[in-house]
Amino acid sequence: MATESTSGGDPARTMALLWRSPDGAGRRPGPRPGLDVDRVVAAAVELADREGLAAVTVRRLAAELGVGAMTLYTHVPGKGELVALMHDAVLGELYPEPPAGDWRARLTAVARANWDLYVRHPWAASVGTGRPVLGPNLMRRYDLELAAVDGLGLSEVEMELVVTVVGGFVRGTVGGLHDKDAAERDSGLTEDEWWAATEPLVDRVFDAARFPTAARVGPVAGNELGGYSPERTFEFGLARLLDGIAVLVER
Amino acid sequence: MATESTSGGDPARTMALLWRSPDGAGRRPGPRPGLDVDRVVAAAVELADREGLAAVTVRRLAAELGVGAMTLYTHVPGKGELVALMHDAVLGELYPEPPAGDWRARLTAVARANWDLYVRHPWAASVGTGRPVLGPNLMRRYDLELAAVDGLGLSEVEMELVVTVVGGFVRGTVGGLHDKDAAERDSGLTEDEWWAATEPLVDRVFDAARFPTAARVGPVAGNELGGYSPERTFEFGLARLLDGIAVLVER
DNA sequence: GGCCGTCTCCGTACGGCGTACGGTACTGCC
DNA sequence: GGCAGTACCGTACGCCGTACGGAGACGGCC
Numbered sequence: 001m002a003t004e005s006t007s008g009g010d011p012a013r014t015m016a017l018l019w020r021s022p023d024g025a026g027r028r029p030g031p032r033p034g035l036d037v038d039r040v041v042a043a044a045v046e047l048a049d050r051e052g053l054a055a056v057t058v059r060r061l062a063a064e065l066g067v068g069a070m071t072l073y074t075h076v077p078g079k080g081e082l083v084a085l086m087h088d089a090v091l092g093e094l095y096p097e098p099p100a101g102d103w104r105a106r107l108t109a110v111a112r113a114n115w116d117l118y119v120r121h122p123w124a125a126s127v128g129t130g131r132p133v134l135g136p137n138l139m140r141r142y143d144l145e146l147a148a149v150d151g152l153g154l155s156e157v158e159m160e161l162v163v164t165v166v167g168g169f170v171r172g173t174v175g176g177l178h179d180k181d182a183a184e185r186d187s188g189l190t191e192d193e194w195w196a197a198t199e200p201l202v203d204r205v206f207d208a209a210r211f212p213t214a215a216r217v218g219p220v221a222g223n224e225l226g227g228y229s230p231e232r233t234f235e236f237g238l239a240r241l242l243d244g245i246a247v248l249v250e251r
Numbered sequence: 252m253a254t255e256s257t258s259g260g261d262p263a264r265t266m267a268l269l270w271r272s273p274d275g276a277g278r279r280p281g282p283r284p285g286l287d288v289d290r291v292v293a294a295a296v297e298l299a300d301r302e303g304l305a306a307v308t309v310r311r312l313a314a315e316l317g318v319g320a321m322t323l324y325t326h327v328p329g330k331g332e333l334v335a336l337m338h339d340a341v342l343g344e345l346y347p348e349p350p351a352g353d354w355r356a357r358l359t360a361v362a363r364a365n366w367d368l369y370v371r372h373p374w375a376a377s378v379g380t381g382r383p384v385l386g387p388n389l390m391r392r393y394d395l396e397l398a399a400v401d402g403l404g405l406s407e408v409e410m411e412l413v414v415t416v417v418g419g420f421v422r423g424t425v426g427g428l429h430d431k432d433a434a435e436r437d438s439g440l441t442e443d444e445w446w447a448a449t450e451p452l453v454d455r456v457f458d459a460a461r462f463p464t465a466a467r468v469g470p471v472a473g474n475e476l477g478g479y480s481p482e483r484t485f486e487f488g489l490a491r492l493l494d495g496i497a498v499l500v501e502r
Numbered sequence: 503g504g505c506c507g508t509c510t511c512c513g514t515a516c517g518g519c520g521t522a523c524g525g526t527a528c529t530g531c532c
Numbered sequence: 533g534g535c536a537g538t539a540c541c542g543t544a545c546g547c548c549g550t551a552c553g554g555a556g557a558c559g560g561c562c
Contacts, residue, residue: 011448011449011452012452015452015453015455015456019456021456027558027559028508028509028558028559029506029507029508029509029557029558029559029560030507030508030509030510030557030558030559031509031510031511031556031557031558032510032557032558033509033510033511034510034511035510035511057547057548057549058548058549058550059547059548059549062512067511067512068511068512068513069512069513069549069550070511070512070513070514070550070551070552071510071511071512073512073550073551074509074510074511074512075510078549078550079548079549079550128430128433128434129426129427129430130427130429130430130431130432130433130434130435131430131434131438131445131449132479134449134452134453136456139457139462139465140461140462142462142465142469143461143462143463143464143465143466144464146464146465146468147463147464150464156467156468156471156472156475157471157472157475157476158487159468159472160468160469160472160476161483161484161487161488162491164479164484164488165420165424165484165487165488165491168420168423168424168426168427168484168488169416169419169420169423169488170423171423171426172419172420172421172422172423172424172426173416173419173423175380175419175422175423176380176381176419178381179379179380179381179382180381181381182379182381183379183381183382184381187382194382197262198262198382198385201262201263201266201385202266202385204266205266205270205272205387206390210391210394211390211391211393211394212394212398213394213395213397213398213401214390214393214394214397215394216407217397217407217410217411218393218411220407220408221407221408221410221411224407224408225408225411228383228415232412233412233415233416233419236409236412236416237412237415237416237419237420239495240413240416240492240495240496240498240499241491241492241495242495243494243495243498243499244490244491244492244493244494244495244496244497244498245491245495246495247491247494247495247498248491248494278529278530279529279530279537279538280528280529280530280531280535280536280537280538281527281528281529281530281536281537281538281539282527282528282529282538282539282540283528283529283539284538284539284540285539285540286539286540308518308519308520309519309520309521310518310519310520313541318540318541319540319541319542320520320521320541320542321521321522321540321541321542321543322539322540322541324521324522324541325538325539325540325541326539329520329521330519330520330521
């Protein structure tokens, strides 16, 4: 699912940036910086929210900040690290308060908080997690989400699996939202307009006898859900998933 | 989640290619074609399986086929359409036989078939679905998966939602696998090597008092699962999801 | 006060990408 | 035999990320 890599240069440098570790020395000689990591990252997040992660190019971002392209490399080692910093930055929006209530309320809060985050920052769902960038906000999320399933009599492994499954479900489902946004942005067509243009083409090839169930269900679902509806899918799927976890928890 | 767009040129041309509609005329004047769509798509799929979707560039693919870069444009309108054709092509591997058995067996078969497909073709999980490319194999999948949840007393909308949720879960979970592959490929480090290099950096900043649950669960889960384990997540999550769907079906 | 070393900023350039355009050579039909 | 339509593809354009090196600002030291 995720396509945007975050790997790149020196991991120690990346970690230092993520945790904003002071580099030891105080004011050094040289001109006063006109820019800092936080401003760069904030502008990048804002740009990605507005026009998608693909619009965040070094030149574009630099122009938006009113500096030359290569200036960004003074503050950030490279594009990969920038994306990592953006990702950890938006994760910082999660859980102003830790999830509370009974386990079902807590897990619902976890799912909904992640969903809302990805709605605000759709690009964030496509940041690769193959080598998780272990920033402070990712750590905090991991900790709070595990805490949300603590004390239920689950083993450590089960706790980890529950959290991962819920997270994977949210990411998988929100991916549809992200795709819709991206498609609308770079085709300039709303879903209705697209379907109006596509339907006649489908009719020409679609054989109801060959796809009987699709022919019966597709139109009904399409009408009732108003096309593909990630929100409905999220609500429905979350309810099913929680019912399934209940079987495990309340056994 | 998905980042690879498939949009682009004339939808009618794309549909004709996907459905391999004969274009009416027989042999036309001109040199004998040395290449056709199927060979291009097959080579692209093979290359993507081997080195990831990012390795499928027009120049690279053309070189692999022993032709000039621009030659590909004779057979395929553009990169977007190529990806669409690749996607529909691998979907053709699904369901040599329709899922059979009771509903739980059928839905398990659906989930596992998609999982196996994405294991064979990890890049396929990152092909955007914002404007689904309505090829014959996507249609067939949609039809067969809906049929797998037919006759359970679910409404049309519920049928669609169940299928979408299961699909979203599989895609979301397999995303982890894809990320791992991609990260290993372009960092050259296995997960163990990466963790060995990263752990000391984490220890320097990680504060067990600040993240108590993570400090307790993380190491246990890490050891027992051998790092992040998408396979275990899939098995565990599928069991929970089916239990939850059972509550709906057997109400 | 002057110098040195370091830092910020950034112009230029390189090798990639997708693909528009136009040219060339081949071939089926009249 | 000529023509029209096709397959192939060299060149070029505007993007991308970023390596490299130079210019100018500034703190610390003498």
